[in-house]
Structures are given as structure tokens and as C-alpha cells.
Amino acid sequence: MKAVCWHSAHDVRVETVPDPKILNPRDAIIKITSTAICGSDLHLYEGNIPTMESGDILGHEFMGEVVETGKEVKNLQKGDRVVVPFTIACGGCFFCQKDLWSLCDNSNPNAWMAEKFYGHSPSGLFGYSHLLGGYAGGQAEYARIPYADVGPLKVPDDLEDDKVLFLTDIFPTGYMAAENADIEPGDTVAVWGCGPVGQFAIKSAYMLGAARVIAIDRFPERLQMAQEQGKAEVINYEEIDAGEALKEMTGGRGPDRCIEAVGMEAHGTDAMAAYDKVKQGVKLETGRPTALRQAIVACRKGGDSVYSWGIWWLGR
Amino acid sequence: MERVDSSGTITATTTEEIINSPLVIRNLQQRSLQEVLADYSQKPKPKETNLVDQVAEAVGLTPNIQVEKTVTIDRPASELYNYWRNLTNLPNFMKHLKSVTNKNEAGTVSHWVANAPLDLNVEWDAEIIADEPDHLIAWNALGNADINNCGLVRFQPATGNRGTQVKVVLEYQPPGGALTNAIAKLFGESPQEQIGDELNRFKQLMETGEIATTTGQPKGPK
Ligand SMILES: NC(=O)c1ccc[n+]([C@@H]2O[C@H](COP(=O)([O-])OP(=O)(O)OC[C@H]3O[C@@H](n4cnc5c(N)ncnc54)[C@H](O)[C@@H]3O)[C@@H](O)[C@H]2O)c1
Ligand SMILES: [Zn+2]
Ligand SMILES: [Zn+2]
Numbered sequence: 001m002k003a004v005c006w007h008s009a010h011d012v013r014v015e016t017v018p019d020p021k022i023l024n025p026r027d028a029i030i031k032i033t034s035t036a037i038c039g040s041d042l043h044l045y046e047g048n049i050p051t052m053e054s055g056d057i058l059g060h061e062f063m064g065e066v067v068e069t070g071k072e073v074k075n076l077q078k079g080d081r082v083v084v085p086f087t088i089a090c091g092g093c094f095f096c097q098k099d100l101w102s103l104c105d106n107s108n109p110n111a112w113m114a115e116k117f118y119g120h121s122p123s124g125l126f127g128y129s130h131l132l133g134g135y136a137g138g139q140a141e142y143a144r145i146p147y148a149d150v151g152p153l154k155v156p157d158d159l160e161d162d163k164v165l166f167l168t169d170i171f172p173t174g175y176m177a178a179e180n181a182d183i184e185p186g187d188t189v190a191v192w193g194c195g196p197v198g199q200f201a202i203k204s205a206y207m208l209g210a211a212r213v214i215a216i217d218r219f220p221e222r223l224q225m226a227q228e229q230g231k232a233e234v235i236n237y238e239e240i241d242a243g244e245a246l247k248e249m250t251g252g253r254g255p256d257r258c259i260e261a262v263g264m265e266a267h268g269t270d271a272m273a274a275y276d277k278v279k280q281g282v283k284l285e286t287g288r289p290t291a292l293r294q295a296i297v298a299c300r301k302g303g304d305s306v307y308s309w310g311i312w313w314l315g316r
Numbered sequence: 317m318e319r320v321d322s323s324g325t326i327t328a329t330t331t332e333e334i335i336n337s338p339l340v341i342r343n344l345q346q347r348s349l350q351e352v353l354a355d356y357s358q359k360p361k362p363k364e365t366n367l368v369d370q371v372a373e374a375v376g377l378t379p380n381i382q383v384e385k386t387v388t389i390d391r392p393a394s395e396l397y398n399y400w401r402n403l404t405n406l407p408n409f410m411k412h413l414k415s416v417t418n419k420n421e422a423g424t425v426s427h428w429v430a431n432a433p434l435d436l437n438v439e440w441d442a443e444i445i446a447d448e449p450d451h452l453i454a455w456n457a458l459g460n461a462d463i464n465n466c467g468l469v470r471f472q473p474a475t476g477n478r479g480t481q482v483k484v485v486l487e488y489q490p491p492g493g494a495l496t497n498a499i500a501k502l503f504g505e506s507p508q509e510q511i512g513d514e515l516n517r518f519k520q521l522m523e524t525g526e527i528a529t530t531t532g533q534p535k536g537p538k
Contacts, residue, residue: 001534003534003536005535005536005537007536013536015536015537017534017535017536018534019534020533020534021532021533023529023530023531023532023533024526024527024528024529025525025526026524026525026526053535054536054538055535055536055537055538056535056536057534057535057536072525072526090520090523090524090528091524092390092523092524093390093523093524094388094390094478094479097390105519105523106516106519106520106523106524106528107528108528109527109528109529109530111513111516112509112512112513112516115512116509124528133528133530134530135530135533136530136533136534136535140534144533146528147524
């Protein structure tokens with residue numbers, strides 16, 4: 001089959017690789033019908049995630065049609081359309097039973113590696129480094145799904161791919177940011193970043209009771225989408241100082257809830273940002289938390305700041 | 317009796333307390349696990365001390381390698397005990413073992429073959445010297461072992477009814493000479509990590525019925 005393979009920073013190619021096989025009784029193989037590129041893939045592309053190996057198949061946002069099931073998979077059948085969550089979860093451990101799927105104890109075969117880095121291991125992920133399981137991803141024609149009796153969601157025929165694909169990662173990520181922000185009715189919510197995570201955070205904030213959402217980015221087309229589809233007010237931080245604008249727009253109090261949906265390659269215009277870039281360059285830090293810092297400063301007293309780039313494994 | 321030592325840590329004094337304590341190796345207090353297990357099981361094994369051991373003992377060092385690792389498994393102790401008690405199951409999740417075969421019907425004496433580098437087989441016979449259903453299994457290598465070793469596995473209900481804490485304590489004595497290197501590599505560069513990995517695999521098997529793997533999945537050219 002054809003698959004998108006990582007080779008090194010800035011070197012990603014479509015290659016011909018062997019088809020995946022069932023390796024465990026709870027596996028399934030799916031034929032991919034849609035797959036997406038995530039903001040998180042950019043961290044791999046930039047070479048900022050350790051333990052990638054040349055030839056690794058990328059992709060953690062995908063869906064498709066079941067073509068084969070292991071002998072313990074009873075809930076899926078050949079021909080079922082499924083959308084696959086990017087966190088691989090066993091369904092049986094302490095964490096899975098508490099609905100903390102991204103913290104599954106059993107799905108990372110390289111847990112010892114993650115324990116070295118983080119103290120504990122999160123779940124395994126598709127296409128996201130050996131530290132996080134080393135599982136081949138879904139930017140390919142076929143993929144192997146471990147614990148296929150737990151993760152995949154069956155999709156009714158009348159929902160087209162584009163309507164459900166975002167359930168793999170990006171919609172739940174934006175939703176969870178809004179959920180973690182503990183939004184109360186009447187709140188004003190500020191969202192940094194109008195990428196896919198930010199766009200979903202905006203919509204989710206309204207779903208969870210926000211009265212007003214203010215979105216911040218510098219790309220006009222993204223701000224336009226936030227405005228038109230998300231019904232947010234927008235700030236282009238290249239044109240005005242976002243911190244001051246937020247204060248002015250909220251009667252001096254600051255937004256009640258602040259959501260950072262930018263991630264670790266935040267673009268910055270101030271001196272601190274340049275300093276972060278240097279630290280990142282010498283690997284003192286792998287992130288540049290410009291937007292996060294801004295969000296903390298802007299937020300009203302006693303408000304909540306939530307950041308998104310580590311969410312999947314903080315699991316809250 | 318347990319007492320609190322100067323650092324504030326509860327210290328076990330009887331062999332039974334040592335074996336059931338939260339930090340077994342720490343509570344051995346310079347004794348070898350083998351000695352403590354011999355006391356506990358009242359199946360003393362004569363210790364063949366060689367010159368190196370004597371010198372090491374005289375200067376207060378123990379040449380033994382000791383590792384201890386604990387994992388919590390969401391299954392009843394009886395189920396975990398039963399799986400482990402059939403020692404022939406161990407190679408299913410312990411990568412460093414090639415095979416374990418029983419030498420008697422009760423399964424109390426067994427023959428262990430470990431995967432050593434360079435096609436060297438490291439082998440020994442072991443005897444179960446303590447067997448407490450749903451709680452503890454301890455074993456000791458018998459004479460003529462390529463590597464003198466012993467170990468215990470302990471199952472204790474986790475606080476708050478949250479599964480079973482499974483603790484493994486292993487001790488082995490590198491034999492010196494040509495085998496030392498091979499044996500050092502048996503447990504990888506960090507024995508603690510390797511045992512942790514093997515316990516994770518035991519947990520996966522018990523909680524999910526399979527061991528998480530990527531071996532055999534597709535990969536692009538290097
Ligand atoms: N489950 C998860 O944990 C999860 C899932 C998806 C994405 N993420 C992370 O979330 C982050 C966002 O993902 P995405 O797909 O939306 O990425 P993206 O790169 O498409 O969007 C990020 C946006 O932030 C904007 N931005 C950069 N610096 C800014 C600043 N200082 N102030 C305001 N805006 C700024 C950029 O212009 C861009 O539009 C990434 O870091 C990604 O890794 C986490
Ligand atoms: Zn993603
Ligand atoms: Zn789990």
C-alpha cells in the first residue's frame with residue numbers, strides 16, 4: 001500500500017510499504033477513506049518530537065471501512081464504517097474505566113520509554129513516535145487498529161466522512177479545552193489560535209454556555225472563519241496588542257476564561273518570544289509558550305486559563 | 317515488630333515483616349534476599365562463599381544485584397497468583413526467558429532457560445521454597461546454576477479495593493569469568509527497567525488478554 005512516511009525533520013514522503021496485518025486477537029484492519037493532517041503533525045515535521053524513526057508511518061486522524069477483524073473483535077464486521085480515536089485504549093484498566101482513555105495503562109508497548117521521560121506513560125497513539133507506542137499511523141491506504149472492540153465508533157450511512165472525521169482528535173481537543181475552562185453562563189471566553197483546535201474551542205465554548213467569545217490569531221482567513229462560522233469577535237494580534245485590546249473589550253476586567261489553542265510553536269512578536277526561540281533551539285525547552293503566557297496575564301482575577309498542547313496526556 | 321528508623325521510614329525486623337513490607341530491598345538491611353528467604357521458608361540453602369564474596373562481605377559490600385518493582389493490576393489476587401504459579405507461563409511475558417519446564421508433577425521444581433546474547437544459553441533449576449496461595453511465591457536456584465538467583469512475587473490487595481499490587485523482587489549473583497558479560501546483558505542495561513517492562517506485559521496480559529505490540533507492522537524504507 002501507499003503510506004506517508006517520516007524520514008527526518010522536513011523530510012516526509014509517500015512510499016510503498018507492506019499492508020498491515022492482524023497482530024493481536026483484538027485488532028482490526030481498516031481501509032482508510034478519509035484522513036487529516038493535524039497541527040500536532042507539524043511538531044513531528046519540525047523534528048520537535050523525540051524517538052521518531054526513519055520510515056515511521058504518520059497520521060492519527062483517520063476513518064474508514066473495516067476489512068478484517070481479529071478473533072476477539074465481536075462488535076465490528078467487515079464493511080462497517082468507523083471513525084478511529086487517535087488515543088489507543090484497552091478498555092479494561094483503571095484509567096479506561098474512569099473514562100481517562102488517553103491515560104490507558106496497557107496500550108503503549110514502549111511504556112518504559114515514556115516512564116523515563118514523564119514518570120508515567122500515557123496511552124499509545126497512532127503515528128506519534130516510539131515513546132508513545134510506535135504504532136503505524138493512518139495517513140495510508142490501510143491501518144491496523146489495536147483494541148478495535150473499544151475505540152472505533154460506527155458511523156451511520158447518512159453521515160458523510162467530513163461530518164465525523166474530526167471526532168478522531170481535533171473536535172474533542174477543542175471541546176475539552178472549553179470543558180476544562182469551567183465556563184459559566186454569561187462568561188466571556190478568549191481563544192488564542194484559530195487553527196482547527198481554536199475553531200472547535202470557539203464553537204464548544206458557546207455550546208457550554210459562553211455569552212461571548214473573542215478569538216485571536218494573525219491570519220485573516222482564519223480570523224474570518226472564527227467570525228463567520230464561529231460567531232466570535234476577533235483580534236489580529238499583528239495589528240493591535242491583544243492583551244490591551246482584551247482588557248478594553250471587557251470593561252477592564254479581562255476575559256473570564258482563557259483558552260490557549262496555539263501550541264508549542266507559538267509565534268511571538270515580543271522579546272520573550274525571541275528568548276523562547278533560543279531556548280528551544282538549544283533544546284532547553286521544546287516549546288515556546290508565548291500565547292500561554294499572554295493568556296495567563298490577560299485572564300480576569302480568579303478566572304481559568306486552559307492550554308491545549310499537552311491536553312491529550314494530562315487527560316483532564 | 318516494626319520500628320521507625322532515624323529517617324522516619326518504617327523498618328521491618330522479622331523475616332515475615334521484611335517480605336511483606338512496602339520496600340523489601342531496603343528492609344533487607346545488607347542481608348541477601350537469598351538468606352532472608354531461606355530463613356523465612358526454613359529451607360536453608362548452604363551458601364557457597366567464594367573468595368570474592370568474602371572480601372566483599374568484609375568491606376561491607378554485597379556483590380548481589382537486587383531489583384524490586386511493583387505494578388497494580390485490576391484483577392483479583394487469586395487469578396494473578398494462579399497464572400504465575402504455573403511457572404511455565406513466565407516466558408509468555410518475560411522476554412529474557414526462553415522456557416521454563418516443570419521437573420515434577422507438583423511444579424515445585426523447574427528448569428529455567430534464559431535468552432543470553434551470542435547464543436549462550438544460561439540455565440538453572442529452581443525450587444519453589446515458599447508458596448502461599450493468592451499471596452506469595454518465592455523461588456531459589458538449586459546448586460549447579462549458571463547463575464545463582466532467587467526471587468519472590470507478592471500479591472496484595474491495593475488500597476481502596478483498586479486491584480492487586482504485584483511486587484517482584486529478584487536477586488542474582490553474577491558468576492564472574494566469561495559468563496559475567498552475557499549475564500549482565502540478560503537483564504539489559506537497567507535491570508529495574510527490564511523487570512518493569514516485563515511486569516507491564518504481565519499486566520497487559522491479565523487486564524486485556526493480549527500483549528500490546530507493534531512487531532510485524534508495516535514501515536517505510538529507512
Ligand atoms: N489532543 C491534543 O492534545 C491535541 C490535538 C490537536 C492539536 N493539539 C495541539 O493544539 C495546537 C493547535 O492545533 P491546531 O491544529 O489548531 O494548530 P494550527 O497550527 O493549525 O493552529 C495554531 C494557530 O495559532 C496561531 N498562533 C500562533 N502564535 C499565536 C499567538 N502568539 N497568539 C495567537 N495565535 C497564535 C497560528 O497563527 C495558527 O493559526 C497544536 O500545538 C497541536 O499540537 C493538541
Ligand atoms: Zn491531531
Ligand atoms: Zn486501558
